[in-house]
Amino acid sequence: MDLENCRGIMVYCEIDVCGIIDNSLELIGHANTLKEKMEHYPEVTAVIIGSDVGSLITVAARHGADRVIMMDNPRYRVYRPDLYSDALAAAAEKYRPEILLVGASLSGEEIGPTVAMKLHTGMAAHCVELKIRDDGQFVQVVPAFGGKVLGDILCPGFRPQMASMKAGMVSKRIFEGKVAEIESFDPDVRGFGDRLQVIETIPETRKRVSLSNAELVVTGGFGIGTQEGWDKLEHMAELLHGVSTCTRPALDAGWTDKEETMVGTSGVAIKPKVYLGFGVSGAAHHTCGIKGAGLIISVNRDANAPIFEVSDFKVVSDWEAIVNAITARLEATSAVCPDPDRA
Amino acid sequence: MFEFFNENQVMLASVAKELVEKEIATHAAEWDEKDHCPTELFKVFGQQGMLGVFVPEQYGGAGLGITERSIILEEVARHSAGFAIALMTHDLATAAILNHGTEEMKKTWLPKLCAAEVIGGLSVTEATGGSDLSNQATTIEKNSAGYLLNGRKVFITNSHIANLNIWTGTSGVNEKGRKVLSAILIPPETPGLSAGRKENKLGLRGSITGEVIAKDVQCGPDSIVGKEGKGSAVALHTIGNYGRSGMAAIALGILRASVEEAVKFGNERIIYGNPLSKIPEMQAIIADNQVEYEAATAMLYNATAIYDNGKDAIPKLAAAKYFATEAAVRASRRTMDLMGGYGVINEYPVGRFLRDALANIPSGGTSQIMRVIVAGSLLR
Amino acid sequence: MALTIAVCIKPVPDSEYYNKITIDPVTKRLNRDGIPTVINSMDKNAIEAALRLREKHGGRVLAFSMAPDTAIENLKRVLAMGVDEAYLCSDRVLGGADTWATSYTLYKAIEKTGPVDLVIMGNQTEDGGTAQVPSQLGEWMGVPHLANVIALDYEDGGMVVKTKADRGTIRYSLKLPAVLAVTRDCNEPRIPSVMDILKVGKKPMRILRAQDLDLNPDFIGIKGSPTQAGEIYSPDMSRKSEALVGDPDEIALRILDELRKAGISIG
């Protein structure tokens, strides 16, 4: 697309059974933050692709969409990456945004680069920061080597400038009472036709742990060592009303099966008030997911563990001693005294 | 890495490393503690072509040499010297058959040994002294059905798991009235052969060492390995080339482990607010370990190349075995010093390295005997 | 039907050594000295998936990589795993490519060596890690493509594939040719055997230069990349790292105290 005629920021809204996912709502909010730094104060456009999704317009508006493109058609009832990509590409071609944002979810990772190819433009993946430089240039900050290195990516010569961002990197914004302009758009898209078919979609049965509102997370690393140790750590997390999360090696060890609680580059980014880590070494892959934490406290027996550099408080100790002590304290205070007379 | 390795040898080292890191590294401490031999892994090494690599392809091997075998054993011993000696001894039965056995024995047993369908052992040492090789109480008597074997062997690796055994025993006396030895192959399921006591060793745990007892073991007429009365030659050739190169390679693994563990601990441990490795004395330890590792590497792989080129390497392999096994004791001991009190805590592997290094020394012949061989080759 | 399968391999710095990666304060370039280059780990899953299909249905597996000449070493390892032929696209003019230009070059290289039935790739690399190249290659080829593949098989002339989705799994059927990007859940990559290592020297391996591939010069290297790399830096995440000391019980009390101060209510 030529540079001149492109305006505004477009955000692709990903949908699940509960509606537009947080990841997309966060991006709509962040698009407003970007737009406030842009010259023409351009529009933020949300693209909703689905079947029977009219009720989501107000949600998009309340989170900051100036305009909502509704691509509401039964053909979108079941997710198919090729159809959705064709649809989003068609919307981008018609509405010509200068910036197009996609959540870095598993489906976003399919749709984003496909759309970038169709539009012959560049895409920056898994951005940790998106900003408008003083000269007006859109700067996309991407991690490499698992977050050890960050790099600025620019896309000056092509439009739209595309970027993906993981959930939890930026915050949602609420625009009470905001009303969005609505446009329906129903291009004839076919994807790969019958060359690609969905046989079945198997929804996850287990309830997922939600980390977006967790105030306290207790993270266990490979240093926990055993299943019994892990159970002990989870017990303490429960007593603290915290949510337990893990590193990749702890997940691989099979101590927990809650994949969605893996923190880091290939997992989630979290922003709790407090991060309490035990037996975590502090690889960049992991720590890039916790930089939004208010307070970081870590326990590791290796005085030189890299996790300590990114911690507010460090404890050089065997994790178990500390967990036992905290658990004992919590159990002591919560125990009901059997003989009230002695209390 | 040895500078003169060819491309295949370089890749073999990295592939073996990957296999060892996957199958062995995380279990080595537990095998040591429980003195458990992971017999199921023989098959894995067999499938990877890492048993009997020196066996020609026609008999199921890869057609390489003892250099490649040493490369593999070094990688295994980097994480588990105990399991390495179990693999290394299995190969001794293979080597004895390959170099001294009949065509029939080679065809029957080498493919099975290479695939670990059978597990091999070599029984030479007796209570009267491993160094005094020719003085064996075990008897191999000719009878109408073939040969009858009676005796007791001690310090035998794979004693309780080997089902294809090669024994030496006295089969008569020569013109001068001295005992002469023969070597004999005992196939699996032969009645009369049993394992006795399993030794509780200081090191190389995770390999089984124990007694093997033969009581009226009847072997067939074609079961002599090599010529009748030439059993010492079979034992000396097999142990002198395959046994000692193997033990030296295991020592290399321990040496490398001692270097790497010293570097890791030195960098991680903070003392006076700085990593331990900033202290010159501690750097000297790391340097000494590396120098001995490099020296041992050069000696061993030079000697194995000589053997693989078809030349006599017995004195050079004895020298390499002597130097490498003794150096492994010094190096693991130094790493232990570097670690201070942590060195003696069993959560760290260095105590195991030292115990393994010590247990390495007698196997395949003691250091004194190695010097006898080296000097003997010069004073001849 | 015997399958001709292409696998795409990227050599990457070994992730075990990432803490040794530094940025030169003057040149602002990455310093990777002393860090060994290995095959991207999910690409090993891709190779394994291709080899299993070949073992079951017959055919050939060809490896493609766009990387400097030194990647020959990595490709030898790929051949040792059992791949039949390897092609390395190496040329100065290909350097600095983003995913758009990378996928174009891979597309042209695969096209050059003849038609393939299937392309299997890693889902994501360990260094750049964009997870963009597979979909973009699929688009260049104009064939169905899926990412996040956790299981695959060839049935009745097409592929049946299971992918990991955000909230469950999806099963698809695809007609060939197709492009699939696999994750590490897909399989356990094999370790080459000694015999496999010995076969490497006998297998075809070729370096393809830009002139060997009928390339559009505007689509390759830095010039053909829509994205431009700006400055690189290491994120400064350091915090005060104050030590909490004492016996475990004293430390536990301090931790609980800090939690309360941070606004966590403790029962």
Ligand SMILES: Cc1cc2nc3c(=O)[nH]c(=O)nc-3n(C[C@H](O)[C@H](O)[C@H](O)COP(=O)(O)OP(=O)(O)OC[C@H]3O[C@@H](n4cnc5c(N)ncnc54)[C@H](O)[C@@H]3O)c2cc1C
């Ligand atoms: C700091 C940094 C940030 C970057 N950010 C971006 C960015 O945001 N957007 C962008 O377009 N580019 C970016 N790049 C460039 C990008 O890394 C390269 O284009 C790279 O060649 C391919 O991308 P990838 O490593 O992300 O591959 P992925 O898309 O993650 O790779 C998936 C699979 O594609 C195959 N594959 C990928 N590369 C090759 C190859 N060279 N040869 C053979 N097969 C291959 C492999 O099977 C691999 O498993 C960045 C590079 C750096 C160093």
Ligand SMILES: Cc1cc2nc3c(=O)[nH]c(=O)nc-3n(C[C@H](O)[C@H](O)[C@H](O)COP(=O)(O)OP(=O)(O)OC[C@H]3O[C@@H](n4cnc5c(N)ncnc54)[C@H](O)[C@@H]3O)c2cc1C
């Ligand atoms: C492509 C790629 C993507 C990745 N993505 C992620 C990701 O998203 N998230 C992630 O977490 N990792 C990820 N990783 C893995 C990452 O590189 C690290 O390996 C991982 O984060 C380390 O996890 P850990 O700290 O639990 O384990 P280790 O690094 O093994 O650390 C264990 C720590 O526990 C300490 N310890 C041991 N025993 C005790 C004890 N008794 N008491 C106290 N402390 C003890 C040790 O000193 C050590 O510091 C990824 C890797 C790659 C290659």
Ligand SMILES: Cc1cc2nc3c(=O)[nH]c(=O)nc-3n(C[C@H](O)[C@H](O)[C@H](O)COP(=O)(O)OP(=O)(O)OC[C@H]3O[C@@H](n4cnc5c(N)ncnc54)[C@H](O)[C@@H]3O)c2cc1C
């Ligand atoms: C872990 C382990 C595994 C083993 N596995 C096997 C196996 O699988 N098969 C097998 O047959 N054997 C095996 N052995 C036995 C090994 O070969 C003998 O221990 C070794 O040959 C020494 O014999 P010895 O223990 O009887 O000591 P001795 O021969 O009794 O020696 C005692 C001391 O006398 C010294 N000495 C003896 N003769 C001389 C001399 N001429 N000059 C100077 N000093 C001398 C020795 O150096 C030593 O210091 C194994 C041993 C160990 C420790």
